[in-house]
Amino acid sequence: MSRVFVFIAEFLLILGTVFAQQPVKFDDYFVDKTMRIDYFHIGDAKEEEVTLDQIYQQGIWAGSKRNLVDKFDNGRYYVKIYDALSGKLLFSKGFDSYFAEYKTTAKAMKSIKRAYHESVLIPYPKKKIRFRLEARNRENILQPFFSHDIDPAAVGIIRERVEEGVEVFEIIKSGKPHKKVDVAFIAEGYTRREKKKFKGDLERLTGIFLRQEPYRTLRASFNIYGVFKPSGDSGCDEPRRGIFKNTALSATFNSLGSERYLLTEDNKSLRDIAAHVPYDTLVIMVNHKRYGGGGIYNLYCTFTVDNQWFEYLFLHEFGHSFAGLADEYYTSSVAYNEFYPRGIEPKEPNITALLDSKNLKWKDLLTPGVEIPTPWEKEGYEEMDYAYQKIRREINAKIATMKKEGAAQAEVNKIEQESDRLSREHAKKVNSYFQKSKFKEKVGAFEGAGYSAQGLYRPMLDCLMFTRGKKPFCKVCEKAVVRVIKHYSKVDS
Numbered sequence: 001m002s003r004v005f006v007f008i009a010e011f012l013l014i015l016g017t018v019f020a021q022q023p024v025k026f027d028d029y030f031v032d033k034t035m036r037i038d039y040f041h042i043g044d045a046k047e048e049e050v051t052l053d054q055i056y057q058q059g060i061w062a063g064s065k066r067n068l069v070d071k072f073d074n075g076r077y078y079v080k081i082y083d084a085l086s087g088k089l090l091f092s093k094g095f096d097s098y099f100a101e102y103k104t105t106a107k108a109m110k111s112i113k114r115a116y117h118e119s120v121l122i123p124y125p126k127k128k129i130r131f132r133l134e135a136r137n138r139e140n141i142l143q144p145f146f147s148h149d150i151d152p153a154a155v156g157i158i159r160e161r162v163e164e165g166v167e168v169f170e171i172i173k174s175g176k177p178h179k180k181v182d183v184a185f186i187a188e189g190y191t192r193r194e195k196k197k198f199k200g201d202l203e204r205l206t207g208i209f210l211r212q213e214p215y216r217t218l219r220a221s222f223n224i225y226g227v228f229k230p231s232g233d234s235g236c237d238e239p240r241r242g243i244f245k246n247t248a249l250s251a252t253f254n255s256l257g258s259e260r261y262l263l264t265e266d267n268k269s270l271r272d273i274a275a276h277v278p279y280d281t282l283v284i285m286v287n288h289k290r291y292g293g294g295g296i297y298n299l300y301c302t303f304t305v306d307n308q309w310f311e312y313l314f315l316h317e318f319g320h321s322f323a324g325l326a327d328e329y330y331t332s333s334v335a336y337n338e339f340y341p342r343g344i345e346p347k348e349p350n351i352t353a354l355l356d357s358k359n360l361k362w363k364d365l366l367t368p369g370v371e372i373p374t375p376w377e378k379e380g381y382e383e384m385d386y387a388y389q390k391i392r393r394e395i396n397a398k399i400a401t402m403k404k405e406g407a408a409q410a411e412v413n414k415i416e417q418e419s420d421r422l423s424r425e426h427a428k429k430v431n432s433y434f435q436k437s438k439f440k441e442k443v444g445a446f447e448g449a450g451y452s453a454q455g456l457y458r459p460m461l462d463c464l465m466f467t468r469g470k471k472p473f474c475k476v477c478e479k480a481v482v483r484v485i486k487h488y489s490k491v492d493s
């Protein structure tokens, strides 16, 4: 190799590094509008593919104009947008999806393929872009699996105005969407006559949200909107109980076969309704009293507004959808199989496989001198909790049978009240058990997290992502949430 060639190669390498560090100037590449890219995500546990659906030009861009590249390295998927000509990375965002969860179910493992509709929102490009999707492999390394060039001037891009019959309530307006976290609460299962109830629920939930740290301290970073499209019926689907309702978003209990898992697969309706406001994050308020919810990172969260645990449901599920926090609980049954493969460090900020205990991902927050792993009172907790989970399953099965067989409402109410009472009692018992622990305020590595009793660890004894009730986030979760708020609202992330 000639000296000159080596010199040029090195020069290009240095140049490349310099360019890579240059932040993307929004106005050079984008206009202040949103491009919504819809596609179908199809596959099973082994294979997946994407087919494009429609591309839309919609309202103003809600996200940051400064922080266009997502540095969180969280989520099972990433969207990456490149300038088609220069290959420069212009925008990226990590996310999880309904498909990502389906992939881990027994059906997907039996090679039953399913299709899910998904959307990616990006600032509207000025020039041709390369739209790329990446998925993590088993080792959690991102691998590109779909790429498509998009010309923002193409005639096929849908530019129609948003559908009628949707009402918007501006609850909190702190500033321009580019510098704020824009939260859109979408009504689900509220009839036309229940509009007032929706407004009341919205105000109630906004109050709760802004009383919880770290949202309380950073309240000036939020814009909050309510988006109301009346549903034909009140409530939502409950397949196991033989109840089906005609609603705006078709949310349903028993998602992926888990009784309390409440999700919608109707992504298109959700996005069409949400398009009435600029949004960074979506909250689906389900007008129901049964215990249920769900939260998928950078997709949406759901919860039932009239359940006795509504505060916990909302704040917990929002922790998933907004900040990509993992579930720290591990004793109740879920729809997944090996959601976190053994021996691989999960990407979420609040759980660890503890493969390198010297370099714990929250080592800056550890209590000095704390033992790793932290020898907490695990057996006693598990004994108490597994006993409760068993009773809960039995009661739920009984309620489902009674409803299906058309039992008298008074009889069903009686059992439901009993179930609520047991749930409150259990939460109290767990709380007082933790109050007595000498590890109460400590940050360490507590075994039992992410649906696994062994091999996964959480940062503190208790957290909003662990057990039910009115409680704070653990220190690690709180810090992770603050980072996300700043990504949307501050100049630097």
Ligand SMILES: [Zn+2]
Pocket: 328, 350, 459, 463, 464, 465, 466, 473, 474, 475, 476, 477, 478
């Ligand atoms: Zn936590």
